[in-house]
Amino acid sequence: MSQDLCKLSAVEVAKLTRSGQLKVEDYAKALIARVEGRDPVVHAWAYFNPEVILKSARALDALPKEKRGPLHGVAVGVKDVIYTKDMPTQQYSPIYKDDHPQLDAAVVLSLRSMGALIFGKTHTTEFATCQKGPPTCNPHDPSRTAGGSSSGSGAAVGDFQVPLALGTQTGGSTIRPASYNGVYALKPTWNAISREGLKVYSLTCDTVGLYSRSIEDLELLCEIFNLVDDNPPPSTPLSLAGAKFGFVKTHVWSKAEPSVIDIWGKAKEFLTEAGAEVEEVELPKVFDNMTTWHRNILHMEGYSSFHGDYLSSPEQLDPWVIKHAVNEGKTTRKEHLESLDEIAKLRPVVDSIASKYTALITPSVTGEPPILEEPLRFTGDASFNLMWTVLHLPVINIPGFKGPNGLPIGLSLIAPRYHEQDLLRTSHAVAETFAKGGWKLQQG
Template identity: 50%
Template sequence: MEPYRLTATQALSNIRNGSLTVEQYARSLLSRIQERDSAVQAWAYLEPNHVIEEARRLDRVPLGDRSPIHGLPVAVKDLIYTKDMPTQYNSPIYDGHAPKLDAASIMILRLAGALILGEVTWFDYTTKPGKTTTTEFASAQGGPKTCNPHDPTRTPGGSSSGSAAAVGDFQAPVGVGSQTGGSVIRPGSFNGVYAFKPTWNAISREGLKFYSPILDTIGFFARCVDDLELMTDLFDLEDDDTAINEFAVKGAKFGVAKTVVWPKAGPGTKMALESAVQLLRSHGAEVEEVELPTGFDRMPEWHMALTESEARATFLSEYRLAKEKLSPFLAGRVENVNKVSRAAQLEAYDGIAALRPKIDEIAKGYAAILTPSVVDEAPLGLQSTGSPVFNSMWTALHTPVINIPGFKGANDMPIGISLVAPRYHDRRLLTVSKAVGAIFEAEGGWERKL
């Protein structure tokens, strides 16, 4: 097997036992990027020579001084500060912008010996360094040049599209993204990878360019749950309850929450959720539908009120600096073209806050709650990144969510199903997801063909 096809856990094991060097691993990934970059265009900035230099430096670190993730290559969304490459937010206002310091999340990765990758796909491969692409300031409007690796005529999702596509195409084992509405879970589903959005604020967001301070959450992409657990170990995510190392689907109880937006579900998602329920039951689990109480039907409305009202403050500086370089969509947010009142903003803050402990209590009755990750498989075209309608509720509720791949739509494109847990039950959710993911991937019907 070529090194680039290894999961992070497999590659790190080989690095530790001496059968693979960090440089060999990096060269294999760079070769994959060069082979596939014209089709996928996942990178917004990458300098191969710098990557090799860093890999060689990491290889010189004595074995006794290495952390468990030493040598792990990571794809970073171009919304997170990195001190040795531009952070441009896919905005002409910040063309060539180079921060002086790493974001907190990047600092933690570097101190543990991670190898930060990067390359600009719409520039010359040999001369421009890089990070993974994003939509403008991680908004829901417009798409970057990144294509879905499983079908280049389809969107990879947004706004963490580059990170998800890079992991889905074997160009990186792990990716870092962020979610305001559905920008981790949706591209995870579209690209056929595991995507994990932890509990809000469980990971430092310092150095992340905010869209909404009350919603934005750092998240991760990987091709297996073991790799997500590597990241949660690194970032010290811990549950109050005693950690479980094993979970059996047989005898477990799961809930299914279709939510108020279920009428928007396409045939692929309907079939995926039905198949997920049948598979869990066939493996001995109890599965029941969850009827969410009054109030949860307001979540789409309230999430929209928060994103629109918070964007007014977030992008006011760019609006005043260079309105002509800001997209009409974001300029409209600053101008409040949809007339979101302060009363509506307050109602959204207070209404969502009141529902958070309620969803915690409901979710505690289950091993996890199953819910759709997407409307359907990735839509055609690159101008739209798809709808976050099935994600925004869980983002606003601050719950941990993971997309589990395994199902497919009418065009053989991947469709995932999300598992949700109470706030700060992140580690338990990953343990449950490992068992559930093994079933969905083996029996769900979608096969990775790249």
């Protein structure tokens, strides 16, 4: 029974708790047992306190049915760069060890208002930046990374410890861990969900991301967060017959490992078999600059973002953060502004390209999750993600494929900005087809 409760989706949990068939406290206890059994291996949690969870659970159980929200009792993991009133926020930084600003980030406030059970703080890299990984391991192979910087969120959802989790993405920090852990994730349109109450790395890029094990759960979250398209798609399922997908290799295609090249072909094959049209999309040459421009933006925005921490505690910062705070690369204002302006010009261009297709498809990762090596514990390569982050388009990781080591590999579905609902509808149909790829998320 306890195992079964951990397998429930958010939609299923809310149905049971809202009607009173399941007590939030009982549900919470099942999840706590799961976390306690698995955390010594997975290390998903930076802060986990059963007492705090059970107190919240009992308060939710005490709510009369008519006051129960659409997420009533649903456990949500929160990346540890997002403030939570009842738990510390430590940013994986020695500066903020045990730090506990009594503040709910706007996104946490929204979730709580809808009845969510904030379950704990999930591991991140320092300030959601840095190459150095936290202790988190991949639940499907603990010798490998769970990705980063939303390491703990991806792992906790992939390991059936919580059905939902919050991440953030500045480069590829939501989508990459989703692929590595074999789960769904949505990186919405930039700023569609408030980033108030989060550590800042790059204002232009930072985006709150959402993890789940089903598309229905992402749909529920999108509804809660008002991620509504101007023209919502039909409520009937999308038929792949007649759909058209644009496969975008992008200028970083050379980073794709053989496993990704292999699934690239399979994905096309599966979609074609299902009646869809597929074609390779070559983006205009100017998009080749995206990696450099994204880097310029991160470095100069990090220059102001990390200024306070650098002035107050330079000796406690990771060298990666310091590199930003002192502008080690000597990025100029001119380079920064050109990067911002040129990318801004390309946002409507890529919207227009994407709108010609049912969705665009691009790799979520360069391959299977890398083997963890001390002391860096590298969290993987974000090359395929960062362009879409700074272009502000919504991206969903669709799991389904399996690499040569039996580990998950996802593909990214992309729509024009503020087409989340459309993208979710497409995701249902695509996910069904990609399921033939051999990856099946199973409770370890």
